[in-house]
Amino acid sequence: MQYFQGKSVYKGIVMGPVAVLKKNDYQVKRARIEDPEAEVKRVKEAVEVSKKQLGRLYDKAVREVGEASAAIFEVHQMMLEDEDYLESMENMIRIELVNAEYAVAATGDNFAEMFAAMDDEYMKARSADVKDISERLVRNLSGEGDNDLSSMEPSIIVADDLSPSETVQMDKEKILAFVTVHGSTNSHTAILARMMNIPALIGVPMDLNSLKTGMMAVVDGFSGQVIFEPEEDVQKETEKRMQEEAEKQKLLEELKGKENITPDGRKINIYANIGSVGDLGYVMENDAGGIGLFRSEFLYLGRNDFPTEEEQFQAYKQAVQTMAGKKVIIRTLDIGADKQVEYFNLGKEENPALGYRAIRICLKQPEIFKAQLRALFRAAVYGNLSVMYPMITSTEEVEKIYAIVAEVEEELKKQEVQYKIPEQGIMIETPAAVMISDRLAEMVDFFSIGTNDLTQYTLAIDRQNEQLDDFYNAHHEAVLRMIRMVVENAHKCGKWAGICGELGADLTLTEQFVRMGVDELSVAPSMILKLRKIVREMKAEE
Known part of the structure; x- marks a missing residue:
């Protein structure tokens, strides 16, 4: 039995088998071989295994994100049938007498x-596809197999760290908990854990090489502890605590269908944050009033080329149709910083x-921005869609956005494409935007305060730097004063203001936010009912 202490980013307790995900650099050694035909046979077998893996990934992607977004896996399957590609590998093996891994x-x-x-x-763009396929073949040749979690039983994911592009590709139904050596309390792994209502630990000083996939573990998000190969008494105590937590959740379930109204009659909208249409099930399951943040950049992650206008349109359309008239606020792409995309x-x-x-990317590369806006305006016809723009620092940026919006509208009109210009708001996540929020409120339909970045920029602390977690204070008076200022300036112009950052889910601040006049809180789906309970039970304002 091994104990390790880490930092909890979502409370909860779970027990189950471990799935160890290790980073591979795929450095392949050249080796001389005696039997080239045996190596050629190995390549052919690896190709067949890879095709089956890609077939499973395609089926999974169709279910979760639709046929258009799943097409990349069909492209990869076709590349594995390319005669030039396959003959080149086989010729190298036969002529140079090298091992299959090196030839691939x-x-x-x-x-x-x-x-x-x-x-x-x-x-x-096919360059990145070939690299991806070759790495898959090398993994299968070396016996490492595929990291696709759809073929695993529900597991506790243990890793050094997880990037947004890695987490977005995971089969979320197979994840019991996250445990990582590195990472930040504000990382996207943490955000995903909170959305899925599963415990997650970061900063755990474990040696991944000493851990094996399949071994049992207990993840305690309350104490921040992970226990590998727990003894029988620990397992029994864990089962008891898991049962207690299930009972608490059952009581929260009784709040479904009830309104978010304080005892003195103040109503507040409680919406959900999501990363893809695959997360819509969590939204419905937790009875969210709408979607306050659809992180559209997740459509760009985990792939080798830009999503087409049609792929984006289908995703946005599915979201608004599923929500059946409830508000769906889609943030335009927020690539950069911790969300790096090679292409x-x-x-x-x-x-x-x-x-x-x-x-900044959207304004400097308007062709990318226009494709997304076209998809959004087309999807707005099918439901209650709103758009918000991230990282605003000036009124000039808003004017430039509206100029591009006008160009897109003109294009759609000329092409006789059905569209609708939706409600347009901005993210308030820089001190600059806070200080001119009175002027910005006159230009837009609403504000959504992104407290993650606002806190980082206000305190001059990189929220991804785990060494600074002790200095990162989301409750800092300066941050709370800024939130109040933004809400007041919005209301002076007759506009609404919400919070879509992680601070919105901080249950110790819920009453304070309601008293400030915050109109909407958008949080991980797992937090919806917990917030509703506080709002319905809070004391009347004196």
């Missing part, structure tokens, strides 16, 4: 370079949190 890796590098050098943008070619930055990200 070398051929992958050669084809990737060839595609990258082409002028055609579509062919250039955006953003380059290395000394301080990416203060760099080329979010609305």
